[in-house]
Amino acid sequence: MDSAFNYHLLELSALSGARLADADGLSAMVVAAAGAVGMPALGPPVVRESPGGVAVVMLCREGHIVLHTVPAEGLCFVSVVARAPADVGRGLEVISRGLAREGGRRTP
Numbered sequence: 001m002d003s004a005f006n007y008h009l010l011e012l013s014a015l016s017g018a019r020l021a022d023a024d025g026l027s028a029m030v031v032a033a034a035g036a037v038g039m040p041a042l043g044p045p046v047v048r049e050s051p052g053g054v055a056v057v058m059l060c061r062e063g064h065i066v067l068h069t070v071p072a073e074g075l076c077f078v079s080v081v082a083r084a085p086a087d088v089g090r091g092l093e094v095i096s097r098g099l100a101r102e103g104g105r106r107t108p
Contacts, residue, residue: 002084003084004083004084005063005081005082005083005084006081006082006083006084006085006086006087006088007079007080007081007082007088008079008080008088008089008092009077009078009079010077010078010080010092010095010096011075011076011077011078012075012076012077012078012095012096012099012100013073013074013075013076014074015074015075015076015099015100016074016099017071017072017074018071019099020053020054020069020070020071020074020075020076020099021053021054021069021071023047023049023054023056025098026045026047026054026056026067026069027044027045027047027056029067029094029095029098029099030045030056030057030058030065030067030095031045031058032094032098033058033065033080033090033091033092033094033095034058034060034065034091036090036091036093036094037063037065037080037082037086037087037088037090037091038082038086039060039061039062039063039065039082039086039091040060040061040062041058041059041060041061042059042060042061043059045057045058046058046059052070052072053068053069053070053071053072054067054068054069054071055067055068055069060082062082062083062086063080063081063082063083063086063088064079064080064081065078065079065080065081065091065095066078066079067095076099078092078095078096080092080095
């Protein structure tokens with residue numbers, strides 16, 4: 001049986017803490033990633049900031065994109081879920097390129 005959804009989880013490390021703390025920049029990145037996957041948004045990204053990091057969630061018609069950042073440690077956890085046959089890798093590429101401009105490592 002084929003899966004109804006495609007998904008991927010990614011942990012990025014050694015990232016710029018300033019970039020990971022930029023809620024507006026992260027929101028724009030999530031919007032661009034949803035567009036790359038071809039997922040229409042159900043509304044604007046939801047952002048929650050705390051002393052330890054930023055969480056950005058984009059709910060889409062057929063999936064979601066979620067970022068959790070820890071700027072002090074240079075870490076970002078990314079979850080992309082989309083209705084098959086969408087290519088979630090396209091969204092991950094947008095996010096990983098945007099966050100790793102100053103270097104950084106991907107952990108599958």
